[in-house]
Amino acid sequence: MTETERRAPVEGGVPISWFPVPEESELPEDLQGLFRKAREKIGFVPNVFRAYSFRPERLSAWFGHYRQLHEPTENLDAAEREMIAVAVSMANGCLYCLVAHGAALREALGDPILADRITLDYRRAGLDERRTAILDFAVKITREPLECSPEDIERLRGFGLSLEEVWDVIEIASMYNFTNRMSLACGMIPNEEYHALAR
Numbered sequence: 001m002t003e004t005e006r007r008a009p010v011e012g013g014v015p016i017s018w019f020p021v022p023e024e025s026e027l028p029e030d031l032q033g034l035f036r037k038a039r040e041k042i043g044f045v046p047n048v049f050r051a052y053s054f055r056p057e058r059l060s061a062w063f064g065h066y067r068q069l070h071e072p073t074e075n076l077d078a079a080e081r082e083m084i085a086v087a088v089s090m091a092n093g094c095l096y097c098l099v100a101h102g103a104a105l106r107e108a109l110g111d112p113i114l115a116d117r118i119t120l121d122y123r124r125a126g127l128d129e130r131r132t133a134i135l136d137f138a139v140k141i142t143r144e145p146l147e148c149s150p151e152d153i154e155r156l157r158g159f160g161l162s163l164e165e166v167w168d169v170i171e172i173a174s175m176y177n178f179t180n181r182m183s184l185a186c187g188m189i190p191n192e193e194y195h196a197l198a199r
Helices: 027-042 049-050 058-067 078-092 096-111 112-124 131-143 150-158 163-186 192-196
Strands: none
Touching: 027 049, 027 058, 027 131, 049 058, 049 096, 049 163, 078 096, 078 112, 078 131, 078 163, 096 112, 096 163, 096 192, 112 131, 131 150, 131 163, 150 163
16 A cells, blocks of 8 residues: 555545555454444544554554553542543643543543543643642643652652552653654544544
């Protein structure tokens, strides 16, 4: 496949990626299975899967990492992991991740108004000191990584997070910095369906 042989699908008048997107039938069986599971669970295939399938072996590796990072733990639940995703994505101005993970946060919280407020400006969303500290650290990792210090780790430890959970905050923030940049530089556009989810 060359770039002249295959154009990206268009959604809402906009290509979902600036790179060619393979046909689903051309993908390895494990990725076809991933696409089928997505359709069964949410009713559509996320455009990030379709766009990232330009490099199928890397999509598999990326998604495996993503799933590990979104496994909830005792003191860092699923909603808080999504909060990190949207706080980092807002700091980076990533349309795709704000829309997709804003929807995931609405579902995780069961409160679309609070989720939208966190997505747009977590500092004015009425979060408690603990959650605000987690998101402040995620944004610090994003904007001022050279300023990170042992005190940041101890601050989150003081709110009850284990060392492993503080590591997860760092790794989730770092992963979304990567994913935001991939999405922005590849021109990925979120599925229209995300806008109506969990409202």
